[in-house]
Amino acid sequence: MQISMYQASAPRFANTLKNLSVILDKAQAYCEAKKYDPAALISYRLFPDMFQLSRQVQVACDTAKGAMARLAGIEIPKHEDTEKTFPELKERIAQTLAFIQTIKPAQVDGSEDKQIVMKRPSGDVTFTGMQFLLGHAYPNFYFHVTTAYNILRHNGVEIGKRDYIGQP
Amino acid sequence: MQISMYQASAPRFANTLKNLSVILDKAQAYCEAKKYDPAALISYRLFPDMFQLSRQVQVACDTAKGAMARLAGIEIPKHEDTEKTFPELKERIAQTLAFIQTIKPAQVDGSEDKQIVMKRPSGDVTFTGMQFLLGHAYPNFYFHVTTAYNILRHNGVEIGKRDYIGQP
Numbered sequence: 001m002q003i004s005m006y007q008a009s010a011p012r013f014a015n016t017l018k019n020l021s022v023i024l025d026k027a028q029a030y031c032e033a034k035k036y037d038p039a040a041l042i043s044y045r046l047f048p049d050m051f052q053l054s055r056q057v058q059v060a061c062d063t064a065k066g067a068m069a070r071l072a073g074i075e076i077p078k079h080e081d082t083e084k085t086f087p088e089l090k091e092r093i094a095q096t097l098a099f100i101q102t103i104k105p106a107q108v109d110g111s112e113d114k115q116i117v118m119k120r121p122s123g124d125v126t127f128t129g130m131q132f133l134l135g136h137a138y139p140n141f142y143f144h145v146t147t148a149y150n151i152l153r154h155n156g157v158e159i160g161k162r163d164y165i166g167q168p
Numbered sequence: 169m170q171i172s173m174y175q176a177s178a179p180r181f182a183n184t185l186k187n188l189s190v191i192l193d194k195a196q197a198y199c200e201a202k203k204y205d206p207a208a209l210i211s212y213r214l215f216p217d218m219f220q221l222s223r224q225v226q227v228a229c230d231t232a233k234g235a236m237a238r239l240a241g242i243e244i245p246k247h248e249d250t251e252k253t254f255p256e257l258k259e260r261i262a263q264t265l266a267f268i269q270t271i272k273p274a275q276v277d278g279s280e281d282k283q284i285v286m287k288r289p290s291g292d293v294t295f296t297g298m299q300f301l302l303g304h305a306y307p308n309f310y311f312h313v314t315t316a317y318n319i320l321r322h323n324g325v326e327i328g329k330r331d332y333i334g335q336p
Contacts, residue, residue: 002170002171002172002173002277002280003170003171003172003173003176003280003298003302004170004171005170005171007298007302008171008176008302012302012303012306015303016307046214046318046321046322047321047322047324050321109170112170112171127336130171130175131336132336134171134175134176134180134336135180135183135333135336136333136336138180138306138310139184139310139332139333139336140329140333142306142307142310142311142314143310143314143317143329143332146310146311146314146315146318147314147318149311150214150314150315150318153214153215153218154214154215154322156215161308161311164307164311165303165304165307165308168295168299168300168302168303168304168307
């Protein structure tokens with residue numbers, strides 16, 4: 001046995017997205033306890049030209065749904081990126097999880113060598129399925145989840161590595 | 169064909185560690201250009217009880233070397249965690265890369281179901297090889313590399329997502 005493309009994708013994205021949702025619960029509870037405006041966290045950036053928290057969550061979701069849809073060869077669900085509150089961001093995650101759960105292993109397995117083309121303003125980039133998943137989707141996905149985590153930690157939310165890793 | 173445990177581990181860790189080394193080069197050049205003490209960046213934390221930059225780099229290296237050694241069933245190389253400068257941190261990365269390169273695919277392939285025990289003060293945790301790699305080592309590894317990146321971005325180092333992703 002080796003690792004199937006499904007095993008390396010859907011359950012991994014789903015696990016971390018669920019953890020991110022719990023992290024956002026803790027951020028919301030923190031704002032309520034401290035009487036902070038949640039918008040102060042949701043619009044926070046670690047540097048002026050980095051994405052704010054809400055965008056980090058949106059892009060984490062987009063990376064997961066885009067990877068699953070591209071590997072399965074189906075249309076990527078559209079989201080409007082209008083989330084401005086913790087419940088809305090959690091709903092975005094829930095919709096992404098629901099989409100991931102519609103994809104069956106047979107739709108993704110065997111996509112290791114499938115050609116995946118990412119359209120970019122600077123020119124299209126072509127990957128094999130495995131290269132796309134392991135070298136592009138994974139590091140991007142964990143980047144945005146970790147940066148969301150770092151924004152919240154930097155602002156005093158009491159979360160720890162266990163919240164991020166969850167039950168692997 | 170599916171993904172082999174080697175394909176999912178050694179080249180992935182190596183690619184991102186090389187990118188991290190280039191990111192540290194840019195951080196060093198930034199300190200030189202701005203006449204900042206490099207120690208100000210190397211000891212920087214995003215929150216008082218988070219790891220400082222040097223520790224993020226050390227733990228990223230430890231996660232990669234530990235994952236490869238555990239999957240291969242060989243002893244984990246020891247490092248003393250004494251790095252205090254950018255060149256020393258880059259040397260730590262180089263040593264980790266050199267160790268990863270000593271491991272042959274045959275040592276790691278087939279370890280999907282191998283029992284991996286992580287010793288913890290709170291009690292041992294047992295994983296299968298695949299669960300350990302995908303659910304534990306990967307998210308931890310990208311967490312520490314991303315947090316190193318975020319520390320540097322937060323302090324004005326001009327790096328971007330391309331530096332982090334490199335050539336997947």
